[in-house]
Amino acid sequence: MADISLEIRKVIFEKYNSPDIKFTNDEIFEILQKNNTIEKSLVIDDMEKYFTELCNSGLMRNIAQNFTTQYFKLFDDIEKVKCNSCNNESPIGKSESRVCPICKAAI
Ligand SMILES: [Zn+2]
Structure with missing residues (x-):
């Protein structure tokens, strides 16, 4: 099974990669389901912990909530960073701490 928070990172990187863009948990959930x-x-409630994890890691912040819809914004642009420990390239925010989302090594 896919690492869900990593898959959320990939969607944000591809579709919402700017600190000026607002996006919602619903939009991302829909894309992940469609793909x-x-x-x-x-269900959308199952996704909450992954969005919380991405907020806690410093990638993005929750800016508003309307019932179950949560609105987010990135703190900074996201770039792909290669990890020398596991050799994977992962999307990481420019101002986020440099930790590989896959193997947790410093990068
Ligand atoms: Zn790694």
């Missing part, structure tokens, strides 16, 4: 990235049985 078959996540299991069909998952």
